[in-house]
Amino acid sequence: MRSRGWKIIAYCLLLFGAALSLLPFFWMVRSALMTSSEIFQFPPKMLPDHWLWGNFIEIFEVVEFGLYLKNTLFILIPVLIGTVLTSCMCGFGFARLQFPGKNIWFTLIIATMMLPPAVTLIPTFMLWTELGAINTYWPLVFPSFFGGGGFFIFLMRQFFMSIPRELDEAALIDGANYVQIFVFVLLPLVKPALLVVAFFTFTNVWNDFFGPLIYLNDESLFTLALGLLQLQGTYTSDWNLIMAAATVMTLPAILVFFLGQKYFVEGVTLTGIKG
Amino acid sequence: MGARKKTTRFARKEHLAGYLFTLPAILGLLVWTIGPIVASLVLSFTDYQVIADTINWIGFDNYITIFTEDLYFKQALVVTLYFAFASTAATLVAALLIALLMNMKIKGQGLWRTLFYLPVLVPAVAANILWMWLFNPEFGLLNGILRFFGLPASMWIYDEASVIPSLILLSIWGCGGAALIFLAGLQEIPKDQLEAVELDGGNAWHQFRFVTIPTISPIIFFNLIMGLIGAFQTFNQAYIMTEGGPNNASLFYVYLIYREAFVHSNMGYASALAWILFLVVSLFTVLIFRWGKGWVFYGGGK
Numbered sequence: 001m002r003s004r005g006w007k008i009i010a011y012c013l014l015l016f017g018a019a020l021s022l023l024p025f026f027w028m029v030r031s032a033l034m035t036s037s038e039i040f041q042f043p044p045k046m047l048p049d050h051w052l053w054g055n056f057i058e059i060f061e062v063v064e065f066g067l068y069l070k071n072t073l074f075i076l077i078p079v080l081i082g083t084v085l086t087s088c089m090c091g092f093g094f095a096r097l098q099f100p101g102k103n104i105w106f107t108l109i110i111a112t113m114m115l116p117p118a119v120t121l122i123p124t125f126m127l128w129t130e131l132g133a134i135n136t137y138w139p140l141v142f143p144s145f146f147g148g149g150g151f152f153i154f155l156m157r158q159f160f161m162s163i164p165r166e167l168d169e170a171a172l173i174d175g176a177n178y179v180q181i182f183v184f185v186l187l188p189l190v191k192p193a194l195l196v197v198a199f200f201t202f203t204n205v206w207n208d209f210f211g212p213l214i215y216l217n218d219e220s221l222f223t224l225a226l227g228l229l230q231l232q233g234t235y236t237s238d239w240n241l242i243m244a245a246a247t248v249m250t251l252p253a254i255l256v257f258f259l260g261q262k263y264f265v266e267g268v269t270l271t272g273i274k275g
Numbered sequence: 276m277g278a279r280k281k282t283t284r285f286a287r288k289e290h291l292a293g294y295l296f297t298l299p300a301i302l303g304l305l306v307w308t309i310g311p312i313v314a315s316l317v318l319s320f321t322d323y324q325v326i327a328d329t330i331n332w333i334g335f336d337n338y339i340t341i342f343t344e345d346l347y348f349k350q351a352l353v354v355t356l357y358f359a360f361a362s363t364a365a366t367l368v369a370a371l372l373i374a375l376l377m378n379m380k381i382k383g384q385g386l387w388r389t390l391f392y393l394p395v396l397v398p399a400v401a402a403n404i405l406w407m408w409l410f411n412p413e414f415g416l417l418n419g420i421l422r423f424f425g426l427p428a429s430m431w432i433y434d435e436a437s438v439i440p441s442l443i444l445l446s447i448w449g450c451g452g453a454a455l456i457f458l459a460g461l462q463e464i465p466k467d468q469l470e471a472v473e474l475d476g477g478n479a480w481h482q483f484r485f486v487t488i489p490t491i492s493p494i495i496f497f498n499l500i501m502g503l504i505g506a507f508q509t510f511n512q513a514y515i516m517t518e519g520g521p522n523n524a525s526l527f528y529v530y531l532i533y534r535e536a537f538v539h540s541n542m543g544y545a546s547a548l549a550w551i552l553f554l555v556v557s558l559f560t561v562l563i564f565r566w567g568k569g570w571v572f573y574g575g576g577k
Contacts, residue, residue, distance in 0.1 A: 006479075010379045017373060018390040024448065025393065027416045028405050044419040086299040093296030097289055105301055112308045116508055116556055118532050118549040120307065122542050123314035146303025153300050178292040207398040210510065214537065225400045229515065232404050239408055246401040253396045257389075265388065268452055269459035 032056070032244035039240050055244040059231070062241065065248070067220065068227035075212075075223065076205045078141045083148035083201045084194055090147045091156020091193075092182050096168060106157075113150040125214060139215045140208075144201075152197050155267065159193035160186065196267035199260045206253055224249050319547035325540035337547035347523065347531055348548070352555070355528040358439050359506035362446040367498055370450040374457035375487075388458070392451035403515040406445050407432070410516075432517050435524040442512050442525065453498045460494040461487070492571045500563060507556050528552055 031039055032055055034048040059065050093099075094106050128139040147153050167189075168181045176185070209225035216222060222230065228249055232242050257264055294301075319337055323330045341348050377387050397405070409416045410431035418428040431441045464487060472482045488495075513519050513530035520526075532552070536545035 007379060007381070010376045010381060014373075014376050014381065014387055017376075018387065021391055021394055021448065021451070023416065024405055024409055027409060031408065040414055042413065043422065044414055044416070090297045090300040093293050094300075097293035097296060098286070099290040099293030099297075102293065102297075105297065105304070108309075109300055109304050112304065114504060114556070114560060115308065115312070116504075116529075116549070116552050118508070118529050119315050119553045120311035121532075122318065122536050122546050122549065123311040124307065125536075126314075126542065127311075143303070143307055145299060146307060147300035149303075178289070178296070182296070203396070203398075207400075209400050213514075225398060228400050228404065232407075232515075239414075242404060243408065246405050249401045250397050253398055254393065257392075257396050261385075261389070265455060268455045 028243050028247055028250075031240055032247045034240050036238055036240050052240070055240055056248065059241055059245045059248065062235065063227055063231050063245075064220075065224070065227060065245065068222050068224045071221060072206065072223045072225075075137055075140050076202065079144040079205050080198055080201050082141070082144035083152060084197050086145055087148040087152035087156050087197055088187070088190065088194060089182070090153045091160050091190075092186060094153065095157045095160030096165075096186070097178065109147070109150045109153055111150075113154075121214075128215065134215060135218050135221065136215075137221070140211050148197070148201070152200070155197060156190070156193055159190050163189050192263055192266065195260055195263040199256065199264050200267060202256055203253060206249075315546045315549060318543050319550050321543040323541075323543040325542060330543075333543075337544050338551075340544070341547060341551065347526060348551075350523050351526045351528045351531040354439065354524065354526050355507060355509065358442065358509060358527070359503055361439070362443045363499060363502035363506050365443050365447050366450045366453060366502055367495065369447045370453035370498065371457050371495075373450070373454040374461055375483075377454075377458050378461040388455065391454055394449045395451045399511045400515060402445075402449070403511055406448075407516050410441060432525070433521060435521050438517060438521065438525045442509075442516075445512070446506075453502065456494060456498060457491065460491040464490045489572050493573055496567050496571045500560065503559065503563070504556060507552070507559075 030047060033051045033053070034045075035050075035052060038045065038048055094102065124139075128134060131138075133139055163186060167185055171181045171185050207225065209223070209229065212223045212226050213229075216226065219230070228242075228245050231245050235241055320332060320334055321330050322333045322336070373391055377384055377391075381387065394402070408414075410433075412418055412428065412430050412433060415431070417431065421428050429437055429441075432438045468486045468490075469482050472486055477485070508529055509527045510529040510533065513525055513527040514533070517525040519530055519534075528548075529552070532545050532548045535541045535548060
């Protein structure tokens with residue numbers, strides 16, 4: 001009886017919390033469906049009189065949202081390839097192979113996670129300026145071919161560590177080399193981990209606006225995040241359009257989460273618990 | 276003898292493979308981290324300005340200026356520390372509370388998990404722009420709610436006193452990631468330990484205090500460290516929502532670095548500012564690790 005009472009309270013609190021968590025989404029979508037005059041009515045209305053689905057089309061007309069989407073994908077795809085490929089390779093190397101200095105390198109790579117990006121930002125920016133790569137996608141894409149950062153390398157290593165060693169030893173005795181072991185024996189077993197890395201990489205690129213902000217000046221190169229900022233800066237009074245654009249940018253992120261929910265949750269919790 | 280030679284050949288092959296597989300990460304460390312760190316340290320002792328395009332060694336001048344003349348440095352540091360500690364504390368408490376509730380053998384755990392995780396998925400720009408709209412003093416949702424209950428409205432991010440608390444509210448909204456990590460930790464607590472407390476006549480509070488908290492202390496610690504390090508890097512809110520205002524009340528440290536480097540083009544000076552941030556973050560990390568030794572218990576000694 002006592003525990004049932006507690007449970008009812010728990011459900012009520014959870015419902016209340018979930019409502020608070022969802023309320024901003026509701027406000028975003030209801031604003032996206034209003035006319036610009038409706039949006040500035042006082043007191044604020046909960047629902048629009050007429051649901052203006054056309055706002056979602058208009059944002060592709062007033063700003064080049066389609067182009068921004070294409071640009072974002074143009075960055076996303078090579079970054080995905082680079083990050084997944086190299087983090088996986090490095091994770092395998094650090095988990096399964098012995099070589100002198102391994103622990104020092106690994107510790108240093110992990111330690112970089114604690115380093116504020118602001119420290120490396122300025123020299124890196126100057127390097128890309130020297131190379132004449134400002135206003136190109138190189139600074140946003142190229143670094144992802146270097147293991148994808150300490151976090152992903154650590155994540156992949158943890159996954160590789162959890163696979164029994166006997167597997168590669170048996171393959172070695174059968175005469176396989178390390179590339180064969182990596183590709184044919186272990187890679188199929190770490191598929192879930194690859195998905196975790198891919199999902200996190202997607203969200204990182206999709207969300208990132210600092211990189212594009214620093215490196216891209218030309219509007220024709222803008223990503224969705226910059227495009228949304230641009231829209232917010234130019235059409236300051238058209239909050240209905242701004243909210244429609246924010247909705248459009250949020251939907252793919254949520255969709256991808258639903259598709260890979262299992263892996264997302266696994267990735268989030270794994271890093272926390274074994275960290 | 277022959278056998279020994281064979282093993283070393285095998286070993287050498289393995290060493291080579293090891294280096295080749297980890298080469299991207301090692302190169303990445305050298306090119307994108309260690310190189311820039313050294314360059315940034317050197318730059319911080321120069322007066323490099325993009326526009327003037329001259330570079331002179333000026334010793335500690337940048338650092339001296341920062342500590343004696345800079346009008347914004349102290350403000351940025353205070354704002355950042357205030358936000359970092361308050362928002363991390365608030366987020367951890369909210370996340371732990373949500374995780375505890377979800378752990379009460381509740382139906383539809385997957386659904387609850389998703390509901391609380393959704394805010395984390397909203398891209399930073401979209402989330403910040405959305406919240407600007409929610410914070411809008413006249414037409415925003417938040418003041419709409421306050422007025423509905425007959426409460427006084429707030430200026431939210433548009434007032435010096437309420438801007439940081441407003442941004443803390445926004446970070447609590449995004450606590451789903453930490454909650455997920457807590458939940459996973461709570462699910463690993465052995466049932467017999469909780470029952471043992473009950474047999475000894477303990478109540479729910481005793482279970483929480485003497486079993487739950489010590490068992491998940493490494494996770495609390497992990498979330499605390501990650502939360503603080505993340506909060507020290509706060510930039511988006513200042514850039515998108517407040518531009519450091521009103522009256523520098525949300526002048527986050529990284530925003531100040533950005534402004535010096537990319538708006539005023541003072542690369543040398545900005546590098547010195549970045550190095551001070553590096554030292555401050557390291558100092559707090561070390562202090563928290565020391566403090567953690569007193570209350571973080573690693574079970575099983577893994």
